[in-house]
Amino acid sequence: MIKRKLIFCVLLVFAITSGCGGCGEGSSNGGDDDTTTVVKKKVSKDMIYGYITSIPNPVEMSSLLQKSGVVYSQELLNPSTNIRNYNTTFQKALNLGVYGTDLVHMNIYDRTVSSVLYLKNIKDLANDLKIGQFFDYETLQRLAENSKNVDSVLYITSTGFDRMNNFLINDDRGEVSVLLGYGTWIESLYLATNVQRIENKEDVYNRLGGQQKVMDNMIVLLESYKDNESFKPLLEDAYKLKKQFERVKIVYNYVEPTRKEVNGTLVIIDNSTETVDINDEIVKGIKEQVAIIRNKLIQ
Amino acid sequence: MKRIIIAISFLIFIFTNVSSFAQCNDDLINVCSPSVGGGYTYLKHFPARCNKSSKDAPEVQKYTYMFNPGMTYKIVACNAQEYQGKVIVTVTNARGLVGTSFDPATKKHYPIIEFQCTAGGPYTISFMFEDGLEGCAVGIVSQKN
Numbered sequence: 444m445i446k447r448k449l450i451f452c453v454l455l456v457f458a459i460t461s462g463c464g465g466c467g468e469g470s471s472n473g474g475d476d477d478t479t480t481v482v483k484k485k486v487s488k489d490m491i492y493g494y495i496t497s498i499p500n501p502v503e504m505s506s507l508l509q510k511s512g513v514v515y516s517q518e519l520l521n522p523s524t525n526i527r528n529y530n531t532t533f534q535k536a537l538n539l540g541v542y543g544t545d546l547v548h549m550n551i552y553d554r555t556v557s558s559v560l561y562l563k564n565i566k567d568l569a570n571d572l573k574i575g576q577f578f579d580y581e582t583l584q585r586l587a588e589n590s591k592n593v594d595s596v597l598y599i600t601s602t603g604f605d606r607m608n609n610f611l612i613n614d615d616r617g618e619v620s621v622l623l624g625y626g627t628w629i630e631s632l633y634l635a636t637n638v639q640r641i642e643n644k645e646d647v648y649n650r651l652g653g654q655q656k657v658m659d660n661m662i663v664l665l666e667s668y669k670d671n672e673s674f675k676p677l678l679e680d681a682y683k684l685k686k687q688f689e690r691v692k693i694v695y696n697y698v699e700p701t702r703k704e705v706n707g708t709l710v711i712i713d714n715s716t717e718t719v720d721i722n723d724e725i726v727k728g729i730k731e732q733v734a735i736i737r738n739k740l741i742q
Numbered sequence: 743m744k745r746i747i748i749a750i751s752f753l754i755f756i757f758t759n760v761s762s763f764a765q766c767n768d769d770l771i772n773v774c775s776p777s778v779g780g781g782y783t784y785l786k787h788f789p790a791r792c793n794k795s796s797k798d799a800p801e802v803q804k805y806t807y808m809f810n811p812g813m814t815y816k817i818v819a820c821n822a823q824e825y826q827g828k829v830i831v832t833v834t835n836a837r838g839l840v841g842t843s844f845d846p847a848t849k850k851h852y853p854i855i856e857f858q859c860t861a862g863g864p865y866t867i868s869f870m871f872e873d874g875l876e877g878c879a880v881g882i883v884s885q886k887n
Binding site for chain 1: 783784785786787789806807808811812813833837854859863885
């Protein structure tokens with residue numbers, strides 16, 4: 444009798460401890476409430492990790508736009524009221540990414556006070572996706588009251604989104620991470636291609652052309668979930684965008700980098716060069732397809 | 743029965759705490775971020791966790807990152823102090839080695855790498871630990887304002 448109790452207890456211990464892969468930051472079953480069927484596919488975590496990190500932080504594009512003399516326009520952002528339209532995990536994940544980019548954009552342009560609505564949207568969507576614990580809403584709300592805190596706001600926002608992604612991948616919800624990343628990137632492209640006037644067009648065009656490589660990685664990520672019905676329309680549109688990016692020609696000239704120590708820091712000077720062949724016509728094609736994708740994501 | 747309960751409690755305690763990588767990376771980000779310094783904006787962090795492995799062929803953790811031309815980046819890496827391993831960060835691209843934080847000739851570790859990029863594209867940022875020791879670290883990429 445005691446022996447049976449012991450065996451039962453040991454099995455119980457294994458049952459408890461094997462469910463604790465994500466105990467460090469709280470585990471979750473994802474709370475999937477999609478009306479469409481979501482097929483859970485086992486995709487390599489390492490593969491997802493490897494590609495997810497290649498999706499640029501929207502800070503990079505927005506700060507470039509600002510330095511290039513682009514004037515801020517609130518109308519470009521996804522209206523905060525659109526959140527009431529997002530009812531499925533699919534829509535929430537995509538638009539968590541979209542609003543994340545919008546929040547970064549507003550902060551880069553010192554619109555910290557008016558970003559509070561977007562903060563709330565991100566908090567609500569993250570909570571619905573059971574990753575709200577990584578978004579320090581209270582601290583961000585407090586910091587948003589003062590435009591001098593932009594650096595801190597950007598830091599907390601960016602680290603929050605990185606932590607969400609790390610958790611999602613470890614929690615076997617890589618598809619949510621991919622959707623979040625796609626929403627982030629598409630919104631960043633939308634902002635870059637829909638500004639009214641750019642004083643320094645060359646830098647922005649070159650940066651846009653360079654997104655050709657991000658596009659390739661995005662396709663790999665989306666294709667990882669191609670058996671998921673919800674991903675199929677995303678992929679169809681992504682292939683069309685890829686065709687536009689393929690018109691960009693990038694030529695590299697490799698030269699060995701220079702390395703030197705400066706005050707204890709290893710400084711690497713990349714002596715290689717690249718030429719990005721992109722023009723108004725190509726940008727127009729990218730812009731049109733990005734707008735189609737983005738407007739479907741946010742509706 | 744009392745002994746069984748104590749034994750189970752002990753076993754649960756052991757199994758839930760035996761993982762070497764509990765929360766070291768999340769705490770590390772905030773510990774490491776001051777190393778980025780002023781004049782730079784945080785972009786991304788990369789958790790690095792490796793078991794003890796062969797000294798000659800240590801475990802490596804790799805990530806892809808897109809660097810942009812015309813930008814200067816800073817890569818800092820911080821070790822979790824409770825682990826012996828000292829992290830080595832290596833940046834490569836399709837054409838080979840761009841730079842590494844460890845100089846095997848002098849055995850010197852550079853805590854900070856500054857990368858002045860002129861040709862953009864996908865780069866691989868790899869993390870391993872010196873001599874294949876068990877290690878936990880975080881790498882942070884930031885861009886110069």
